Structure formats: structure tokens, C-alpha cells
Amino acid sequence: MAISGLDTQTPPRKVTVPIEIQCVKCESCGFTEECTPAYILRVRERYQGRWICGLCIEAVKDEALRSDTLISTEEALDRHISFCEKFRKSSPDETEHPIFAMGKILRRSLDSPRPLRSNSTSVLTGIEGVKGPSLLRSESCFTALSS
Numbered sequence: 001m002a003i004s005g006l007d008t009q010t011p012p013r014k015v016t017v018p019i020e021i022q023c024v025k026c027e028s029c030g031f032t033e034e035c036t037p038a039y040i041l042r043v044r045e046r047y048q049g050r051w052i053c054g055l056c057i058e059a060v061k062d063e064a065l066r067s068d069t070l071i072s073t074e075e076a077l078d079r080h081i082s083f084c085e086k087f088r089k090s091s092p093d094e095t096e097h098p099i100f101a102m103g104k105i106l107r108r109s110l111d112s113p114r115p116l117r118s119n120s121t122s123v124l125t126g127i128e129g130v131k132g133p134s135l136l137r138s139e140s141c142f143t144a145l146s147s
Contacts, residue, residue: 026053028081030088048074056080 021034031053064076
């Protein structure tokens, strides 16, 4: 018995629904990101109705951790926003964005590496004669995807 092309079943097609994306501007640094409305809502719920970008979220967390006293997220956010405002006022180029400034600082530090301070074994007592094999990377750090 022969099977005709009409007898075979075609696999069901997956219907992809387009994800709604909105542009939103950080109230702290002014950076604009494209995010889903659900993510925007979650960020605004956590930060007193304010939208802040991912970099500023990390800076606010760091501000709360660095504080000598226990401060609220709102206080940490206010401190970070104040810092960003001072940065923008002190910048000679009014259009310079804090994120671009951080990128410049990073590139500058990578372009002019600092010399090593000292040989660490000379500072430690009792290990002057100890020399082990140096650590060399023999292959990639990433796992192989093929089997």
C-alpha cells in the first residue's frame, strides 16, 4: 500500500507572538533602554516609581552596601541620583553621558597598565625557596559543545 502525500501529517507550526518593547529613560543617568512593560513595572515597584537602568540599579545596591549605617533602598537611590547630577554639572562637556565617561576611564586604564608593585614572595617570610610550577592555560575555559 502506497502512502500519498496527503496522508502524512505536517508538524504543527509554532506561533510566535511579538514581544512589546518600550523605550524608557533612566531617571538617574539619562541612559535609554528598550525593555518590556513587565520589566519596567517591576523596576518601578522596587524603586519608588522611578525607572533606573541596570547599571544604576547595581550602583544603588553598591551604595547601600558601602554605607557605614543601614540605609534604605530609597536613600541609596537618592544618593546615587545626587552623585549623577553632580557629575553632569562638573563635566566640561554637557552632553557627556556617565556611561560613556566610565568607558573612557576603562579604556584609559587598559591602555596604560600599571607596573607590578613588588614580587609577593619577597614580602612573605619562609617561602623564599618555594617555587612551584607556574599555572598555564592549556586549553579553552569553555566547555565543548560537541560530543
